[in-house]
Amino acid sequence: MADWLRSRDDAWLARLITLRPDAAYPAPHDMSTLASRLSVRMSVARALDELTAWDVQVLDGLMLGPQPGTAAAVKANCAGARIADVRRATERLRDLALIWGADDAINVPAPVRDAAHRHIAGLGRPAAELFDAYRADSLRVVLHNLDLPYAGQPMATGLISDRLRSNDTLAGLLQRAPDGALDILRQLDGGTPVGDLRNADRLLEVTDDMPPVRWLTSHGLLASVGASSVELPREVGLHLRGTTPLGPARSTPPTVDTSTYSADDVNGTAATHAQDAVRRMTRLLELVGELEPRVLRTGGLGSRETKKIAKLLEVEQSDSNLLLHVAEYAGLLAPTRSHQPIWLPTTTYDEWLTDSLEERWQTIATAWIDMPALSWLSNDGTADSPHALSNEVNRAGAAATRRRMLQTLAGIEKWSTADTDALLEIAAWRWPRRMSPSVATTAHYAIRDAEFLGITGKHALSAPGRALVDGADPTTVTTLLTATLPAPIDYVLLQADLTAIAPGRLTPELSDTMAQVADVESAGGATVYRITEATIRRALDSGMPTAQLHELWATHSKTPVPQALTYLIDDIGRRHGALRAGGATAYLRCDDPTTLNSALTNSSLSHLRLRRLAPTVLITEADPADLVSGLREAGFMPTLENEQGVVTTALAAPARSKPRLERRTHGTTFNADESAALVRNLRDGDRVTEASASAQGRVSSELPGVTTAATLSLLQSAVSRGAALSLDYVDESGTLTTRLVTPERVAGGYMHALDHRTRDERVFAIHRIVSVALAVT
Incomplete structure (x- = not known):
């Protein structure tokens, strides 16, 4: 393959590096190294995973036939195939270096055959491979029933294989087979060519009442694989399929019914969901900070805590668990590093709160796409289900499945959607090796969660969601989301029942203030806030004076301020701070002895063990916060006051944990300039290798390497003649490399030369040159 790679032009090689970047990182030295990288099983498997069902069908056709294969032969073996479609597929396979050679002489490298499915095109393995493991007594039965003379291995396997390759022999056997035998063969040929059979390796002599499956194994039409399985030999499967063993051509993706909406409907719905997702995430992390749930010994969060969080958040547990896992992967939530760790918001969460709504949403959406967790695995709450936030819910292919489902959605008509099963059908055509029925549940949750988080609206990709899937830069994504969000407003509508309605998205400043002075009662297109005694007290505790509360409603309400709200604020304001607590361990003082008497005689405060220190002072051993x-x-x-007796208006900083540092692996990618530079390096590397192999006038010393005098003589000669040299050089780390250089000057024990690989001037220490030779050009 290395010679074939050398024959390709630079544009094709650059495209190869773009399609298979893992083979070009770190940068290969020459084409031989690149060819070796392209043959690594893991790299081949990644390339195979990106093939469509049609690409796989054409590759199967090439592997079924003799080598080298042809595009025409594949067309002949595939019902309804067009030669143009076959050539399109072979061109893609060639671009991925999964095949090489022209369309009339296509070669499939051995590593590709090894990494591909062992059952090519759904056919079993060749008879020669299946019967090679048979015992002598089993071979005797098969040979006898096929009218073949007894022979030992490997001759027996050869005789059976030759007989099964004969269509006349197979037709005769199937004509004599008992009822039901042909149905068994067709069932195995229509799906996986392997089935279960107890005592499959026990071959019996043929009798009239023999079960059909036993008759098939005794005649070699089914081969036993171990003691409990049988496999349909490839030769039998090919006979059953007739002249088109590859089946109908799958050159186009399946057609599905779609529903199309207007851009405003999709973007508007998605924008509403995006705002809700950010609001719910903020509230969820506030709840975690208040509850401080402990980390289970086995990792994760307990079922009782997850249910409580879902109830307080007023969402389904599946949704709260989703937000928990997104928060953890985004670095907004992490366990503390203590002897008894608890879950807490991180310092990153505090930074996230200062971001714009658009930036906060992008953080959430990106984390969801990339996270390895399948949050739905912890939803049922049974004893056997894994706990939320535990490693047991992580799956290696979770992120890839989500991304593929979103890419499938992006591939249909814009502002359109389809049933999840239909999308899965398209995805199974686009990625047949990965989007199997086993990922159906993950795929369904991916579509559901994308709607919940606002990536889609009405299950169709929104403009910012599509940009996110396409890998657009963060600025583009946030700009698109800003365009879909309603313009922020700086007012609310106060109601007589002490609610405030925000008929749109509030400005960040007013939104933060409303979070202090009211609780969200319901959210959606309009947000309803509930004002209570507790919320007003919370505002006063945060340092907001009574006058500022009155000014807030007067300035930002487009409806008259209810008289009941004015009275409530004034009443709480008069009583707020009448009592002041501090640490003595703790004391309680008040200018009104009657108020202190009420506290002292209150039975619900008996656990504090209050006692009078003076007519206006009580003390306790309890903590001031308690x-x-x-x-x-x-x-x-x-209210709290500090040691100087000054009222402390600012609340204590909430506890925070440090974000969990995780190594996130992202696939290496190369842009056009980087790919072109790698191709130049490959060409230079080939020239160095060729020059080194065919170098003339190699200077050598008695025991290996070169003498200093001989090296200096050759270097100075090359400088005067402007000749290129091939040298073996050991760098400071002890790594031996071969360089192609053109010396410019030699001085002070160093050679200054133009390195043909990096195309810049390099300095080489002469004592590190192991050997040197004139390069033949």
């Missing part, structure tokens, strides 16, 4: 919490639960409204 004291404040207990007083608030009892209906009091205390």
Whole structure:
């Protein structure tokens, strides 16, 4: 293959590097190295995974026939195939270096045959391979029933193979076969050519009442594979399929019914879901910060905690589990590194909160596409199901399946969608090796979750969702999302029942303020906030004075401020801070002894063990935070003060964990300039290799290497003549490399030369030159 690669032009080689970047990283030295990389099983498997069903069908046809194969032979073996479609497929296979040679002499490399499915085109293995493992007594039965003389191995296998290659022999055997035998063969030929059979390796003498499957094994029309399986020999399968063993041509993807919507409908729905996803993610992480759930000994989050989070978030548990896994992969959630770790938002979450809504959504959407977790595995809550956030829900192909389903959605008409089963059918044609029925559940959840997160709207890709799937830069994605979102507004509509309606997306400043002074009651196209005594107290605790609360509603409400709200703010404002708590361990002071008497005699505060220190001071051994919490639960409204007696208005910073550092592997890709540079290096490497192999006038010393005097003489001669040299050089790390250079000057024990590989001037220490020769050009 290396010689064939050398014969290809630079544009084709650059395209090969783009299609199979794993073979070009790190950069190969020459074409022989590239050919070796292209033959590595893992690299071949990756290339095979990107083939369509038609590409695979053509490759199967090439592997079934003699080598080298032809495009015309593949067309003849495939019903309804057109030669143009076959050549299109062979060109793609050739671009991936899975085959080489012209269409009239196509070669399939051995590594490709090894990495491909062992059952080519759904056919079993050749008889020569299947019967080679038969014992002597089993061979005797098959040889006898095929009217062949007894022979030992390997002659017996050869005789059976020759007999099964005869269509006349197979036709005669099938004509004599008992009822039901042909149905068994066709069933194996129509799907996987392997079936289960107890005691398959026990071959019996033929009798009139013999079961059809036993008759087939005794006549070699089915071969036993171990003690419990049988396989249909390839020769029998080819006979059953007739003149078109590859079956109907699958040159085009399946046609499915689609539903098309307007761009505004899709983008509008997706934008609403995107806002909800960001809001729910924020609230979920706030809940985790408040609950501080512990990390299970086996990893993950307990079922009780996940159910509680789902209930407080007011979503299905499948949705809250999805957000948990996205948050962890995005680095917004992580366990603490302590003796008894707990789950907490990370410092990255605090940074995420300062981003725009569009940037926050992109973080969520990108993490979902790339994360290895299948969150739905932990949804049922049974004893056998893995816990959320545990490694047991991770699957190697999860991210690839999501991306392929989104790419399938992107491949149909714009602003259109189709049933998930129909999309899976298209994906199975596009990636037959990977999108098998086993990934159906993952595929269904991928489409569902994409809608929940706002990547799709009405299950059709939105403009920002399509850009995300196409790999657009982050700025483009956020710009498209901004265009689909409604313009932010800076007002709400206050209602008499102490609710505030935001009829659109609020400005970031007003949204943050509303999160302090009210709770979200419902979300959607319009968000309904509920104002309560607890939310007003929360605002006052954060340092917002009563006057600022009145100003907030007067400025940002387009409806009159309800009188009940004004009274509520004033009433809470008068009582707020009347009690002040501090650490003594903790004390409670108040200018009104009556208020202190109420706290002292309150039975719900008995656990705090309050005792009077002075007429206006009580003390306790409880922590100040516990004291404040207990007083608030009892209906009091205390405030905290510091050691100087100054009221502490700012709330304590919430606990945070450090983001989990994970190595994320992304496939290496090369742009056009990088591919072209790699091709130039490959050409230079070939010249170096050729020059080294055919070098003349090699200078050598007695024991290996070269003498310094001889090396200097040759270097100085090359400088004066402008001749190119091939030299073996050991760098500072001890790595031996072969270089093709043109010396420019020699001075101070160093040679300054133009390196043909890097195309720049390099300095070589003469004492590190192992051997040197004139390059033949």
